Amino acid sequence: MLGFPAGKPRHASLRSRALRAKLLGFPSGQPPPQLASLVGSTPPGVSNVAGAALWTLDYLLSAAQVGISRIFFHQGIGFKYNLIQPVTLTRSKVDGSPLQTPLPPHVQPQYYAAVIAAEAIGPKGNTRISELSIGDGRVAGYAFYEGSKLSRAVIINSLAFFKGSSAGSRQSVHVNLSFAGGSYGAPKSITVKRLDIPHADDETGLTWGGVTYESADARPRGTANVTTVNVANGFDIRATEAVLVTFNN
Structure with missing residues (x-):
């Protein structure tokens, strides 16, 4: 059960306290130094796979809710933890060996985290x-308020579902929603948009609301796919998945 305090954003988890301790010493709103998901350009199968998109999204939103104004992700040509590979590669990202066929510029899984975070925050400039x-x-959640109005939420299920696992073994969590009183009242329905990830260790194949950015020019391709759900019914979120919930008042 997720409870949304109407118009009263607050911090409420051990993870957020740990992050505040980690960032202790930085003035309010000042970004920390550049970072990546793992030191040393990371071994293959960690930062260059789909599960890293969930880690990145969780980190971005956790930092935002403790007042960090921006995050600098370490990027470079051929780095496995890049959000995008900006130029054609002639050597393997995995072991540096020459490639028989050059690899064109392309989007990597963590790019989806930036897209989702931007969509969740929205364009109005008054989001909390x-x-x-x-x-x-294994499940993290963040609520987004425009002024005092609850507008959106992101829910992240970080339980890993790997290649080689049977489809029937993929676990899910059912999410029920509850709302405190407030001038806007509880929403009548919600719109659910999903980051679909086939497996945590896939390097490609992600879609955001039915749309992929893994095209030749990195422009979105595909047909948008969102569902409208009665609030009372809640929704399921699978292992290795994130959803954006929009509240329809």
Whole structure:
């Protein structure tokens, strides 16, 4: 059960406290130094795979809700933890060996995290974010308020679902929503948009609301796919998946 305090963003998790401790010493709103998901350009199968998109999204939103104004991700030509590969590569990202066929510029999985974070924050400039208290260490949630109005939420299920696992073994969590009182009242319905990830260790194949950015020019391709759900019914979120919930008042 996720409870949304109407108009009262607050911090409510051990993870947010740990992040505040880690960032202790930085003035309010000042960004920390550049970072990446793992030191040393990372071994293959960590930062260059789909599961890293969930880590990046969770990190971005967790930092935002403690007042960090921006995050600098370490990037470079051929780095495995890039959000994008900006130029054609003639050597392997994995082991540096020469490629028989050059690899054109392309989007990598973590790019989707930036797209989702931007969409969740929105364009109005008055958005506030609050981490939600969830009784499951594998699931994170963030609520977004425009002024005092609850507008959106992001829910992330970080339980890993790997290649080689049977489709029937993919776990899911059912999310029920509850709302405190407020001048806007509880929404009548919600729109759910999903980051679909076939497996946590896939390097490609992600779609955001039915749309892929893994095209030759990195422009979105595909047909948008979102679902409208009655609030009382809640929704399921699968292992290795993130959803953006938009509240329809």
